[in-house]
Amino acid sequence: MISRVHLRQGDLCLFNFNPSIGREYQGKRPALVIQANEQIRKSSLVTLVPLTSNLDNCLNDDVVIAKDENNKLISDSVIKVHNIISFDYNRFINKIGRIEVEPLKAVKGYLMKHFGL
Numbered sequence: 001m002i003s004r005v006h007l008r009q010g011d012l013c014l015f016n017f018n019p020s021i022g023r024e025y026q027g028k029r030p031a032l033v034i035q036a037n038e039q040i041r042k043s044s045l046v047t048l049v050p051l052t053s054n055l056d057n058c059l060n061d062d063v064v065i066a067k068d069e070n071n072k073l074i075s076d077s078v079i080k081v082h083n084i085i086s087f088d089y090n091r092f093i094n095k096i097g098r099i100e101v102e103p104l105k106a107v108k109g110y111l112m113k114h115f116g117l
Helices: 037-042 101-114
Strands: 011-016 028-033 045-052 063-065 077-079 085-088 092-098
Touching (some): 063 101
Antiparallel strands (some): 011 092, 028 045, 045 077, 045 085
């Protein structure tokens, strides 16, 4: 398990979404850490949004990112910004890479809208 001090906002990591129920995302999948760095150090949970490689599953506000050397994704993916979730660090599998500045700004913009900030 990674120490929470080693995770940062904007990291792309593999998490175990099981067990899940209903329409929740399932299995081992990449997710974007969206929690502020200061809060990561304080919390026993990490807040993230899942990714999918199904580009047909893109809703309004979702953010599409192309695989690159920085994010180290296997394929182009969709950041599912509507599916905000917090997990215990025990669900963390490994760090994949980091997201670029512009897609992270788009995600943060959606979060402002989502929470009415």
